Structures are given as structure tokens and as C-alpha cells.
Amino acid sequence: MIAIEVHLDADTAATMARDVRDGLLAEPKELAPKYFYHERGSQLFEQITELVEYYPTRAERSILAERSAEIVAAAGSPRSLVELGSGSAAKTRHLLDAMRDAGCLHTYVPVDISEEITHETAGMLVEEYPGLAVRGLVCDFEQHLERIPDGEGGRLVAFLGGTIGNLYPSARRDFLARLAALMGPEDRLLLGTDLVKDPARLEAAYDDAEGVTAEFNKNVLEVLNRELGADFDLDAFEHVARYDAEEARMDIRLRSLAAQTVQLDGLDLSVEFAADEEMRTEISSKFTYEKLARVYGEAGLAISGWFTDADCDYALSLAGPA
Ligand code: SAH
Numbered sequence: 005m006i007a008i009e010v011h012l013d014a015d016t017a018a019t020m021a022r023d024v025r026d027g028l029l030a031e032p033k034e035l036a037p038k039y040f041y042h043e044r045g046s047q048l049f050e051q052i053t054e055l056v057e058y059y060p061t062r063a064e065r066s067i068l069a070e071r072s073a074e075i076v077a078a079a080g081s082p083r084s085l086v087e088l089g090s091g092s093a094a095k096t097r098h099l100l101d102a103m104r105d106a107g108c109l110h111t112y113v114p115v116d117i118s119e120e121i122t123h124e125t126a127g128m129l130v131e132e133y134p135g136l137a138v139r140g141l142v143c144d145f146e147q148h149l150e151r152i153p154d155g156e157g158g159r160l161v162a163f164l165g166g167t168i169g170n171l172y173p174s175a176r177r178d179f180l181a182r183l184a185a186l187m188g189p190e191d192r193l194l195l196g197t198d199l200v201k202d203p204a205r206l207e208a209a210y211d212d213a214e215g216v217t218a219e220f221n222k223n224v225l226e227v228l229n230r231e232l233g234a235d236f237d238l239d240a241f242e243h244v245a246r247y248d249a250e251e252a253r254m255d256i257r258l259r260s261l262a263a264q265t266v267q268l269d270g271l272d273l274s275v276e277f278a279a280d281e282e283m284r285t286e287i288s289s290k291f292t293y294e295k296l297a298r299v300y301g302e303a304g305l306a307i308s309g310w311f312t313d314a315d316c317d318y319a320l321s322l323a324g325p326a
């Protein structure tokens with residue numbers, strides 16, 4: 005059974021228009037990373053996950069492959085798996101397998117802003133897991149978190165891939181606090197976080213030799229061209245990926261290669277870029293156990309499980325209402 009609710013409506017379009025206008029008029033300019041993930045953006049992200057330099061996906065997959073049974077047992081053998089930013093749910097199969105083997109698997113709730121990939125993923129999963137109910141939500145999880153269905157028999161809310169790292173600390177705190185308020189005493193959060201490490205490895209992971217991450221980054225301009233009638237010339241910008249050690253985060257930007265004016269007909273807006281001006285398109289925060297325990301504490305959550313890969317590059321943690 006598949007039921008997918010789509011909450012990308014006039015409100016969402018208005019939010020995008022407002023966000024982009026505010027971001028382009030801000031000093032320095034900035035765009036939100038959620039706008040990466042239109043059709044081609046989701047495909048480019050899938051390619052990133054296969055790059056030699058991009059270790060987070062492999063590291064998270066190895067933890068899930070080895071420890072999903074333990075994670076599911078520690079989460080109380082829930083009937084529902086809710087997944088925020090589910091994308092292709094490639095690694096999620098390990099959790100679904102473990103839930104099926106434990107005899108508790110009933111419902112999967114993918115929550116993602118990309119409509120295409122959510123439909124595709126739902127279709128594949130009902131084939132792969134006979135009897136599975138898929139109740140998907142296509143929405144902005146920051147805007148529509150409260151639409152996640154209640155779960156009888158406990159829910160495991162998975163937020164994988166390190167996507168929490170793409171939120172600024174204040175948005176992250178609000179988001180986790182809202183999530184904590186939605187969780188019953190039996191529910192658990194399974195959170196994927198990339199860990200602090202050698203800056204050279206981090207910078208390579210976000211600036212691969214093949215240029216896939218550069219294409220992913222620049223593709224956000226194509227999204228604005230299509231959705232907001234903009235005339236960004238993608239060749240007039242270059243990809244920049246720097247590690248900010250003080251903030252413990254990757255700082256991803258687009259640098260304007262020349263002085264230029266961009267017209268956004270859909271916003272009735274014209275924007276000047278100076279030569280070498282940089283516009284931030286994403287942050288990707290890196291964590292330690294201590295930082296994460298603090299982040300959970302501030303949101304009313306308490307850590308109850310910590311699972312890392314063999315090289316301690318990446319962590320999955322379990323948390324529940326404090
Ligand atoms: N969980 C997958 C995909 C991570 S990529 C993995 O670990 O590989 C980030 C995913 O989050 C994308 O599928 C993107 O569409 C989704 N996403 C990003 N911002 C979002 C938002 N604000 N609301 C809902 N989904 C979002």
C-alpha cells in the first residue's frame with residue numbers, strides 16, 4: 005500500500021520566492037541548501053554518494069550493515085520507521101531488513117522535499133517488502149514536521165546522511181526541540197552525523213576531482229533559472245568548499261568569476277555580483293560525541309546509543325525524550 009501526501013503548494017512556492025529574495029539581498033548573499041534537491045539535484049547527490057572522496061555514505065552504510073539489528077532492538081522494535089530527508093533510502097534497507105527480521109515492520113514513512121525521488125523510492129520499497137505500508141510525505145520537514153503521522157507501537161525516526169549538519173545551530177535546535185515534542189516515550193531518533201576530522205579529507209569530500217560536487221552546487225542556479233525565471237550563467241560561477249575549523253563545518257559557496265548582473269523575472273529583481281564575490285549555498289557541520297550530547301540536551305533529548313564505523317569517521321546515535 006502506498007499513500008503519498010504532497011505539501012508543496014502555493015505556500016511552498018511563496019516561501020521559496022521569499023527565501024531567495026532575502027538571500028540574494030543579504031550581505032553576504034546566501035541560498036538555502038534545500039533548493040539543491042530538484043530532480044537533477046537529487047540525481048547529482050546520488051552520484052556524490054558514490055565518489056571515492058565522499059566517505060560519509062560508505063561509513064554510514066557500514067554501520068547500518070553491521071548494527072541495524074542492535075539498533076532496532078535498542079529502539080524497542082518499533083512498528084514504524086519514519087525517515088526525514090529519505091531520498092533514495094538506499095541505506096535504509098538495512099534498517100527495514102532488521103525490522104522485518106524482528107517481526108515488527110509495519111509502516112515506512114519517507115519525508116522528503118523532492119517529489120520525484122519519494123515516489124520512486126516508495127514504489128521500489130513496496131515491491132521489495134511485501135505487505136509494507138508506505139505513507140510518504142513530500143514536504144519541507146522544517147515547515148511541516150507536525151504532519152508526521154502518529155505511530156502505534158513505537159516509531160523510529162531516522163535522519164540519516166548527516167543532513168542535520170546542513171542546518172544552522174539555531175534552526176537545528178528548534179528543529180530537534182519540535183521533533184522531541186512530537187515523540188512519545190517509546191519513540192527513538194536515529195541521527196546520522198559526520199565527525200570532526202582532518203580538514204584535508206573534509207575539503208576533498210566536498211570538492212571531488214571529477215567535479216560532481218561542483219556541478220551539484222552550481223545546479224542550484226539552474227533551479228532558480230527554472231523556478232524563478234532567473235538568467236544565471238552557470239559558467240560564470242565557481243565552486244568553493246572550505247573547512248571552517250572554528251565553527252567545525254564545511255562552508256560551501258559559489259564565487260562569481262566576474263562582475264555581473266543577474267535578472268530574476270519571477271521576483272522582479274535584479275542582483276549585482278562583484279568579481280570574486282562569494283555566495284554561501286550550504287554549511288555542513290561536523291560533530292564530536294560531546295557536541296552532540298550538548299545539542300541533544302538543549303533540545304530536550306537524551307542520547308541512548310552511539311555507533312561508529314571502524315575508522316570513527318561517522319556516527320549514528322539513538323536518542324529519546326529526556
Ligand atoms: N538520506 C539520504 C539522502 C540525503 S541528501 C542519504 O543519507 O543518502 C538530503 C535529502 O534531504 C535529500 O533527499 C533532500 O531532498 C532532502 N531534504 C533536504 N532539505 C529538506 C527539507 N527542508 N525538507 C525535506 N527534505 C529535505
Ligand code: AVI
Binds near residue numbers: 052210
Ligand atoms: C545531504 N548532506 C548531508 C550532504 C552533506 O554532506 O552535507 C550534502 C552535500 N553537499 C555537498 N556534498 C554533499
